[in-house]
Amino acid sequence: MHELNGRNKVRSPDGYGLTVWQGIAEALLQRHFGLSLTDTALCETDTVAELIAHGVRPCEAINTLVDKYDLTRLDTAAVPRSTPYLDTHDELAVIVDRGLTEIRFRQTRP
Numbered sequence: 001m002h003e004l005n006g007r008n009k010v011r012s013p014d015g016y017g018l019t020v021w022q023g024i025a026e027a028l029l030q031r032h033f034g035l036s037l038t039d040t041a042l043c044e045t046d047t048v049a050e051l052i053a054h055g056v057r058p059c060e061a062i063n064t065l066v067d068k069y070d071l072t073r074l075d076t077a078a079v080p081r082s083t084p085y086l087d088t089h090d091e092l093a094v095i096v097d098r099g100l101t102e103i104r105f106r107q108t109r110p
Contacts, residue, residue: 018048020100025058027094028086032073033062040065059086 016024025048026037037043042051042061051061063085065071073084095101 016052018045018052021048021052021058023098024091024094024100025062027098028058028062028090031094032075032086032090033071034074035071057088057091059088059091062086 022037022042025040025042029035029037029040029042041047042058042065066084066086071084
């Protein structure tokens with residue numbers, strides 16, 4: 001489940017706050033579909049707070065958009081894929097590229 005930090009901001013089970021969650025979604029949208037966060041409802045904090053509260057990861061939220069709008073991945077020529085969907089590998093690549101591994105793996109440390 002989600003929890004609230006000291007500033008009453010929603011946090012995902014992975015430790016993402018709204019801003020980080022949206023940053024990951026923005027990078028995934030741009031990298032794989034050429035879209036901006038503002039092209040989607042994922043720019044709305046209420047929408048993202050609800051998704052976080054339900055444990056929805058950025059890649060899962062974007063996959064819903066793939067179905068709804070029949071989105072095509074831009075990177076299919078470089079890496080042949082049989083699916084337009086994002087997975088946790090795509091999300092992890094963004095996390096590493098943005099230096100967010102501290103947030104992602106904070107829970108696993110003793």
